Amino acid sequence: MKPTSDQPEWLSVSEAARELDMSPGRVRQLLRDGRLRGRNVGRKWAIPPDALYDFVQPRGESRMSRQSSRPTSKNKPLSVLSFFTGAMGLDLGLEKAGLETILACEFDKWSKQTIMRNRPNLPLLSDIWEHTADSVREAAGLTVSDEVDVVVGGPPCQAFSTAGRRKGFEDERGNVFLHFIDVALDIKPRYIVIENVRGLLSAALKHRPHNERGEGFPALDQDELPGGALQHIIRVLSDHGYSVSFNLYNAANFGAPQTRERVILICSRDGERVPYLVPTHSDDPSFGLPGWVSFREAVEDLDPDKHRNLEFPENRIRFYKMLGPGQYWKHLPEDLQREALGNSFHSGGGKTGFLRRLAWDKPSPTLVTHPAMPATDLAHPTELRPLSVQEYKRLQGFPDDWHIEGSLVQQYKQIGNAVPVPLGMAVGRQLIAHAAGAPDMAPENFRFSRYRNTSDLDLAPSESASLVLF
Secondary structure, three states, X not given: OOXXXXXXXXXXXXXXXXXXXXXXXXXXXXXXXXXXXXXXXXXXXXXXHHHHHHHHOHHHOOHHHHHHOOOXXXXXXXXXXXXXXXXXXHHHHHHHHOOEEEEEEOOOHHHHHHHHHHOOXXXXXXXXXXXXXXXXXXXXXXXXXXXXXXXXXXXXXXXXXXXXXXXXXXXXXXXXXHHHHHHHXXXXXXXXXXXXXXXXXXXOOOOOOHXXXXXXXXXXXXXXXXXXXXXXXXXXXXXXXXXXXXXXEEHHHHOOOXXXXXEEEEEEOOOOOOOOOOOOOOOXXXXXXXXXXXXXXXXXXXXXXXXXXXXXXXXHHHHHOOOOOOOOHHHOOHHHHHHHHHHHHHOOOOOOXXXXXXXXXXXXXXXXXXXXXXXXXXXXXXXXXXXXXXXXHHHHOOOXXXXXXXXXXXXXXXXXXXXXXXXXXXXXXXXXXXXXXXXOOOOOOOOOOOEEOOOOOOOXXXXXXXXXXX
């Protein structure tokens, strides 16, 4: 595309679009953003030919130049439109499997900074509420006729969290879940992948406060029963011809050094059910797979001088000095347990997050968004500190050189909210296999999580409340 003497002095938007192998709408956006040189003449753009040459040079490569050079053969990578992208944990996993992210959408300020820092050439949208299928396609440089392979997203999960108020789709965050599905269905990709918390399996479509249930109140209607939210999601997807398979997956079974459990739905436009993800690790030796990756294995080669971490308050450090690897408040002398927990001593539950040190020889528990909160401590096995940002990245599978923007608190939050990269890689591998007509199969009777009744095959959505531990 190097300019020559016989080229016209100016190119139109349509001519530039043909040269750059992208849509005219995308060219106009690049011109408006100043990433492609041109002159606005009346209501039209005029583009000098050498601007195209500058645009595709490595030092001037724009967000779209990478996509426009994607292979056009049948063996090109599956394309991914990513929503609620966060720090890109799921996307990195998909890319490691061989897929290509061609657009991201993220509302959080610091997550957007992280995406732009690591992927400055990636088209990035902000608020999904402001976009339709057409505007998403235009931002990605796609025409109406261009095939989209995969739409992925992990809509805000607090509305369904077992630790939250469980308002489901009555919560605005629940509504954005439905908007995401509507946009995805309008895009009509070959696959839709949805990631969420375990609470989605038992969330009601319509929440009734607990103080308005029981004696003296009407019985719960169908929409208020556990599992109604998931049943609604499946019904909407099925009505558009998509098959839906889902399960609750422990990331440790896919090589992550962390026992993080997440629901993943994989939906196929051709109506053919996608099998479950194929595990690469197991704590059950009978499957012949490598054992779970331990905390020690994940972090042992980190430079001890490069850790960045929050600090525990002095009154907590006093008790940590009495605890060893894998121990928590119940391992303190009995006469100090009440003092260590304060008023929380009388609260219900096992309180396993209080004064919790990680074990060396096991995967980490689920990473939280702040490792030094009293009820969710994540302390180093032997040192008197919370886990560092560098350790967090290793436990989620992020590369060491993946930059997380913002303050320490913001960095922990972004990493803690991410999908483990190895779990994303397992999703990508199954999508590629299914698209090739040869989906992989998990070992028979494999336990994907510590719970029973968590999949589309063994759990009708209306029965979601019956989740129990093995």
